[in-house]
Amino acid sequence: MDRKLIASSLILLLMAFPIVETAVAQTQALPGVSVDDKFIYYNEIIWTSKNPADVGPTYLSNQNGTTLQVTVQTVTGSTVQLQKVLTLRNGTTQTETELDEVNSGITGTVLLYAANLAAGGLLFPGSSELPYTINETSIRAYPDSYRETNHITANNTGSEGSSVAYSVMDLYFDKQTGICVEYFLKTVYTDTPNQAYTQHLELKSTNLWKVSNEPSTSPSVNPTGNPTTSASTSPSETSPTTSTGGIPMELLYVVIIALVAIIVIFGLLITRKGKPKEEKLQPEPPKADI
DSSP states (O other): OOHHHHHHHHHHHHHHHHHHHHHHHTTSOOOOOOTTOEEEEEEEEEEEESSTTOOOOTTHHHHTTEEEEEEEEEEETTEEEEEEEEEOTTSOEEEEEEEEETTTOTTOOSSBOOTTOOTTSBSSTTOSSOOOBOOEEEEEEETTEEEEEEEEEEEEEOOTTOSEEEEEEEEEEETTTOBEEEEEEEEEETTEEEEEEEEEEEEEEESSSOOOSSOOOOTTOOTTSOOOOOOBOOTTOSOTTBOTTSOBHHHHHHHHHHHHHHHHHHHHHHHHHHOOOOOOOOOOOOOOOO
8 A cells, every 4th residue: 555645645644634523613703893892772662553543662762862972891702791871862871791602693782793794695604593694785885885785574473471562673683793883673562562662873983984964865664564575695695605505605615635645545555455366377388308
């Protein structure tokens, strides 16, 4: 057996192991923000009623037109710790800290999602219990840039015993960073079925790119409770680290390398085993003298 060929095949297999480790790590969805990144939102809660005699809650007057500043404190794998400072209309502030797990979505926040998600993919790639699918990826224009923006809508009916009759979410988040750029959540409660509360968040500024001071003019915004469900993908949606079948390219390379190495070793073994033994030539008997 050719020892050099066997050694080369073993080296190929050893080279595949770190690539496998990298490919497995890349299957986890990760955020696209860093420590000290900031994003500031305009926040409001819109109250509506089908009954003209209804009067809106008085507490909303101090919560409409508020400012929410979010700062990234730590980033550990797929988990981000955020500090939120809400400034009310009367000038008082409310500060709290929350965790955002972008791979599984178990923390339930709406401010941050995984980076580089695409239309047709899951909003939370690591969760089978939250099968929200991204409807579309479109382009939003800003003063000095164009940003790819993911859009998702979801209708939820309240569970038995819940105070929520149903809710409708309409969400837009930046594809590259994963931060929310606009969010609507319309909620109807069981005890006031004629009334609806719609929370609206809109990004006003961030250190990551220049955001227009004008209200968003995206034609897809639909906080009325009848969101569109079309799905579309631009030609640039395919991630460069993923094959068209959804298999990471690094893992595909590993499989090819391993198959080549196995075929080489197997071929050498078959060749060695099937090689005929050399027969010793018998000397010709001496010719008799005539």
